[in-house]
Amino acid sequence: xxxxxxxxxxxxxxxxxxxxxxxxxxxxxxxxxxxxxxxxxxxxxxxxxxxxxxxxxxxxxxxxxxxxxxxxxxxxxxxxxxxxxxxxxxxxxxxxxxxxxxxxxxxxxxxxxxxxxxxxxxxxxxxxxxxxxxxxxxxxxxxxxxxxxxxxxxxxxxxxxxxxxxxxxxxxxxxxxxxxxxxxxxxxxxxxxxxxxxxxxxxxxxxxxxxxxxxxxxxxxxxxxxxxxxxxxxxxxxxxxxxxxxxxxxxxxxxxxxxxxxxxxxxxxxxxxxxxxxxxxxxxxx
Numbered sequence: 001x002x003x004x005x006x007x008x009x010x011x012x013x014x015x016x017x018x019x020x021x022x023x024x025x026x027x028x029x030x031x032x033x034x035x036x037x038x039x040x041x042x043x044x045x046x047x048x049x050x051x052x053x054x055x056x057x058x059x060x061x062x063x064x065x066x067x068x069x070x071x072x073x074x075x076x077x078x079x080x081x082x083x084x085x086x087x088x089x090x091x092x093x094x095x096x097x098x099x100x101x102x103x104x105x106x107x108x109x110x111x112x113x114x115x116x117x118x119x120x121x122x123x124x125x126x127x128x129x130x131x132x133x134x135x136x137x138x139x140x141x142x143x144x145x146x147x148x149x150x151x152x153x154x155x156x157x158x159x160x161x162x163x164x165x166x167x168x169x170x171x172x173x174x175x176x177x178x179x180x181x182x183x184x185x186x187x188x189x190x191x192x193x194x195x196x197x198x199x200x201x202x203x204x205x206x207x208x209x210x211x212x213x214x215x216x217x218x219x220x221x222x223x224x225x226x227x228x229x230x231x232x233x234x235x236x237x238x239x240x241x242x243x244x245x246x247x248x249x250x251x252x253x254x255x256x257x258x259x260x261x262x263x264x265x266x267x268x269x270x271x272x273x274x275x276x277x278x279x280x281x282x283x284x285x286x
Contacts, residue, residue: 090273091200093204100173126148126149129145130142130145130146130149133145160175160185160187160189162187162189162191162230163191163193164189164191164193164194164195165193166199166202166203167189167191167202167203167206167230169203170203170206170207170210171185171187171189171206174210174211174214177210177211178210178214178226181214181217181218182223183224183225183226184225184226185210185225185226185227185228186226186227186228187227187228187229188227188228188229188230188231189228189230189231190230190231190232191231191232191237195237197237197281201277201280201281202237202239204273204277205239205273205274205277206230206239208271208273208274209239209241209274210226210228210241212241212271213226213241213242213243216243216245217244220245220246222244222246224243224244226241226242227240227242227243228240229241229242236283237283
């Protein structure tokens with residue numbers, strides 16, 4: 001009984017220590033370790049009742065001890081390796097996300113500059129025509145020209161600059177996604193140029209939240225704009241993403257923070273990423 005208690009106490013302590021360093025460490029790994037240890041302890045206990053000499057029982061016990069030790073170490077190292085690999089994968093994914101966002105921002109800036117040059121050229125030509133009409137006192141045509149100029153479509157700049165380079169890049173990338181689907185990001189962002197967090201984590205949270213909102217709009221046929229608010233509230237950085245829900249919907253189904261896609265085993269990581277990063281800095285997600 002003492003062996004069982006010590007085994008469970010050790011695993012609980014180990015789980016807590018592992019969780020501090022590896023939040024991704026699964027509970028199933030700890031349960032598996034407990035099961036292996038309990039089987040080993042049970043085997044050691046059963047050896048005492050073998051109908052053999054005492055020396056042989058000691059040999060069997062030693063063998064079980066050694067085997068149990070190596071099994072536990074192997075499981076621990078395997079679980080730790082998986083957690084480390086997952087962390088490297090997520091880090092690489094975050095870096096790739098920021099690179100794509102920066103490239104998107106650059107491309108959108110180039111597109112906007114080309115549009116603005118063309119717009120400036122057209123406006124200069126129209127103003128020249130209007131000046132000629134004014135000189136020739138063709139006021140009716142001048143009025144029509146001014147009306148057309150006032151009602152001309154203005155190219156919207158999808159570029160967003162909030163003062164923080166990385167967050168601006170993510171918002172610009174997400175803005176281009178939203179505009180491509182017929183809606184926009186309405187943003188209120190008040191943040192310093194430097195934040196006391198890993199910027200990769202912030203960008204990952206922001207991109208996942210907005211992506212989820214865009215996907216929800218597309219899934220439920222909602223064309224309303226998505227509201228994004230980022231600000232400092234006390235000691236916390238608040239990131240809020242709001243999107244309108246359809247009139248007839250199952251609230252619990254939509255708001256349970258789980259994926260509704262056909263292959264859930266390949267999705268749903270975004271919610272976990274948001275939750276893990278929030279908890280990493282002592283915050284929360286809802």
